[in-house]
Amino acid sequence: MRPYKVLVVDDSAFMRKIISDLIENDPDFKVTATAANGREAVDKVNELQPDLVTMDVEMPEMNGLEALKVIMANHPLPVIMLSGINEEGMRETIMALESGAFDFIRKPSITNSQDIIAVGLSLIEQMKGAMLAREQRQARNASLREPDMILPDPARPVSTGRPVVPELPVRKPGLPKITAEATVKPAVDKSKQPVQDAGTKLPDTSKSGISTPRNLPKTPPAPSLKPPASERLKNRKQPDTVQPLPEIKAVPELPSVSRPEPPASGGGRKAGTKGLRKLVAVGCSTGGPRALKTFLENIPADFPAPIVIVQHMPPNFTKSLAQRLNTFSPLEVTEAEHGMILRQGAAYIAPGGYHLKVVPAAGGQYAIELTTEEARNGHRPSVDTLYESLLPLTDLERHAVIMTGMGSDGARMMKALHDSGVTSTFAENEETCVVYGMPRSAVELQCVKYVLPLQEIAPRLVQAVK
16 A cells, blocks of 8 residues: 655644654655645645645644635645644634544644654544545445445434343442532523424444544643633643643532632523433544534524533643634533533533533532543543443433544443433434544444434434423
């Protein structure tokens, strides 16, 4: 097999050298050219037609986001963004993922050799995932063009049978008390989105995806208060050193004055928290930011269940993701905080570096618990950890959704939820996934009730929950 051609784009000659050396450590890839800014990158993509591009986010003349949009419009190909950890860089990285970037990595610290090695391993893993996903998509498209191919009946529902499988160990952790007076943030009064027609059950016509997990750097999540969506983020440099995560051994008793309350927006209201009866849990990875945008902008403001989300992403970036999604969704989207009480009309994104669990709280409520337990399936946060926390919550009507992503995180515990009688399970189909790994693993375990294209998941979920 010939090595894949890679274009490396960065305004720093030193960083271009580091990234090029990391890439060429793997014989499957060869750096055929480099570019110092986005304009050069666009010209060299047109001229050389590489298989893949690594793109710095912040560059002079034409930045990475602008170059990405031109490339995806004229010569679509996998692009992996290299982001700094300042707020402006993180915000533009999230926008790049929405605009079609395959994934991103943070730029390595040039003074830390171990960090450079770790970033290099993550980059090679993403590049191999991008190439495999492209080849699987090409093979699927070619098979669909075969004239003698017999297509499955689209009216045939996905099997919801429950075959006997080895019993999965389910741990029910001791759950400390969380007081009812814990933080309840006011909802933003947003206009309702129209709900589209519900999707139909589709069969799985998938092929195998990618199963290699990604490791996340262990740094603490960003500050907890969510600024207004209109506030422009400051371009502030963050330290390159990696700080250890604070240990959280249990959910503490939270007094009513534990956190300052943000000012309530005019006309805002507090959604009901007592008597919560329904809950939606969502998991995704590679391609997730774009999928979450499509998903959340089609959930109406009066949706009668909180939505908890695990998106595989490093610390700090999850805060930028939540802020960005909040500008599109009728729901209030926020980065989850330890001890938050779940409420309707809100979506909570697990902070990078922390597992997120849903636990019972005082007064018949439910709260968020963040822990620094070991990574699971190579990830922290892990979708399996979130889903597992829902197993004992049998008083709730639970709905589980799994969307695009590499690996199989979430599939095993979705199977456990399905076999325990969870209300509904959803998976994104192969045609709309950036990487059909996590959904494929769940479908193969026969635990998915609805396999749908991305744009049909939210309308069908609204129908199922309401």
